[in-house]
Amino acid sequence: MRSVDEHLASILAAVRPLAPLELDLMEAHGGVLAEDVTTPVPLPPFDNSAMDGYAVRAADLAGASESAPVTLPVVEDIAAGDGGIRAIAPGHCARIMTGAPLPAGADAVVPVEWTDGGTVRVRIGRAPAEGDAIRRAGEDAPAGTTVLTAGTRLRAPQIGLIAGVGRRRVLVRPRPRVVVMSTGSELVEPGSPTGSGQIWDSNSHTLTSAAVEAGCVGYRHGMVGDDPREFLDQLDAQLVRADAVITSGGVSMGAYEPVKEALAPLGTVTFEKVAMQPGMPQGFGLVGPDSVPIFALPGNPVSSFVSFVVFVLPALRRMQGLPVEPCVLSAVAAAPMRSPAGKRSFLRAVLSRGEHGGFLASPVRAQGSHQLAALASANALVVVPEDVTSVEPGTSVDVLPLSPLP
Ligand SMILES: Nc1nc2c(c(=O)[nH]1)N[C@H]1C(S)=C(S)[C@@H](COP(=O)(O)OP(=O)(O)OC[C@H]3O[C@@H](n4cnc5c(N)ncnc54)[C@H](O)[C@@H]3O)O[C@H]1N2
Numbered sequence: 001m002r003s004v005d006e007h008l009a010s011i012l013a014a015v016r017p018l019a020p021l022e023l024d025l026m027e028a029h030g031g032v033l034a035e036d037v038t039t040p041v042p043l044p045p046f047d048n049s050a051m052d053g054y055a056v057r058a059a060d061l062a063g064a065s066e067s068a069p070v071t072l073p074v075v076e077d078i079a080a081g082d083g084g085i086r087a088i089a090p091g092h093c094a095r096i097m098t099g100a101p102l103p104a105g106a107d108a109v110v111p112v113e114w115t116d117g118g119t120v121r122v123r124i125g126r127a128p129a130e131g132d133a134i135r136r137a138g139e140d141a142p143a144g145t146t147v148l149t150a151g152t153r154l155r156a157p158q159i160g161l162i163a164g165v166g167r168r169r170v171l172v173r174p175r176p177r178v179v180v181m182s183t184g185s186e187l188v189e190p191g192s193p194t195g196s197g198q199i200w201d202s203n204s205h206t207l208t209s210a211a212v213e214a215g216c217v218g219y220r221h222g223m224v225g226d227d228p229r230e231f232l233d234q235l236d237a238q239l240v241r242a243d244a245v246i247t248s249g250g251v252s253m254g255a256y257e258p259v260k261e262a263l264a265p266l267g268t269v270t271f272e273k274v275a276m277q278p279g280m281p282q283g284f285g286l287v288g289p290d291s292v293p294i295f296a297l298p299g300n301p302v303s304s305f306v307s308f309v310v311f312v313l314p315a316l317r318r319m320q321g322l323p324v325e326p327c328v329l330s331a332v333a334a335a336p337m338r339s340p341a342g343k344r345s346f347l348r349a350v351l352s353r354g355e356h357g358g359f360l361a362s363p364v365r366a367q368g369s370h371q372l373a374a375l376a377s378a379n380a381l382v383v384v385p386e387d388v389t390s391v392e393p394g395t396s397v398d399v400l401p402l403s404p405l406p
């Protein structure tokens with residue numbers, strides 16, 4: 001039997017990062033930056049007001065209070081976007097709005113709430129300190145600063161930042177397009193009634209969602225029956241839109257194993273027994289003229305999801321130019337756990353904060369590779385190494401979190 005590490009290494013050796021493309025920001029969203037982004041201007045680009053109020057010279061208001069307010073003439077109104085060059089002389093002030101450029105000579109902004117709101121003269125009942133309510137040019141990032149580095153996932157704030165430094169297009173590794181196909185003549189599309197012996201196709205939904213959560217574009221092709229010819233035809237039609245293909249089912253020892261029967265003769269996809277639980281039967285290889293990676297995962301719902309986490313996720317990260325090492329946490333086992341000798345087990349568990357701030361891993365009650373409800377109640381996988389058959393409560397275990405940390 002092949003080890004988990006050997007199987008993963010052979011996958012990673014075959015998978016390359018996608019070529020970077022220059023994309024418009026809205027298309028780049030979700031991709032991974034393939035260049036460093038430097039701001040050509042300071043951020044903010046000019047000194048401006050943080051409040052709606054009055055731009056003043058702080059010295060003019062020294063000692064101002066509610067009982068001894070100071071009245072200043074208002075020489076002008078400055079709105080956000082106002083492009084003129086403005087200045088205030090000693091003993092004067094300007095009405096100013098949030099985001100408007102600070103006039104020369106002003107060194108503080110008094111919020112309108114401290115005043116009577118006057119437009120010709122204004123009475124101010126509190127003394128500001130120098131610099132109050134002023135946003136200085138470059139205080140967020142001086143001109144020439146690298147504000148984002150290659151390898152950063154472009155989520156909403158990063159997209160906003162690139163727009164904020166004036167760029168419309170950016171070089172990214174695009175989101176890999178992942179086609180997901182389920183096989184099995186027992187499968188029915190959810191929403192349609194099942195007949196005797198039939199079940200609804202959950203795997204294509206799980207795996208497409210997992211691909212999207214991994215930063216990819218997911219194309220759920222849905223189900224193919226148990227005919228290898230039909231499977232190959234449909235695969236062929238899907239390859240035009242695929243950077244990777246994931247299939248589930250049809251890879252074990254049964255009489256009808258369409259994925260294995262269709263792909264094994266190609267000579268570019270190999271089927272292995274991997275020493276893990278769940279997820280033992282695995283296929284991986286390259287298909288089509290563009291050598292698209294294909295992951296032929298086992299059909300049991302928990303097995304296919306665990307296989308995704310252990311093998312597909314690192315490959316999809318490699319395709320995006322991201323580090324592939326999983327985030328492994330250390331937790332204390334809250335209950336006993338068992339694992340077959342010679343296999344690496346991935347037990348479904350709930351990770352929580354323990355009494356002393358560390359993590360506690362509580363295995364969920366049902367550990368069968370068909371038990372989807374139990375999987376959905378878990379937020380982590382406890383990894384039990386090949387040479388360990390029993391884990392006692394209170395001992396330390398490695399854990400792969402499946403969702404944001406508790
Ligand atoms: N004689 C042996 N039998 C089996 C072995 C073995 O080594 N020798 N391995 C077992 C293990 S481990 C696994 S895992 C499964 C893998 O089987 P397949 O990949 O061939 O998958 P299927 O037989 O098509 O389905 C297995 C199971 O999963 C259900 N399934 C499949 N697709 C879906 C889907 N899209 N949505 C929901 N459920 C799905 C299917 O109905 C079966 O119950 O083989 C064991 N057998």
Ligand code: MOO
Binds near residue numbers: 298
């Ligand atoms: O290895 Mo199978 O994936 O246990 O059910």
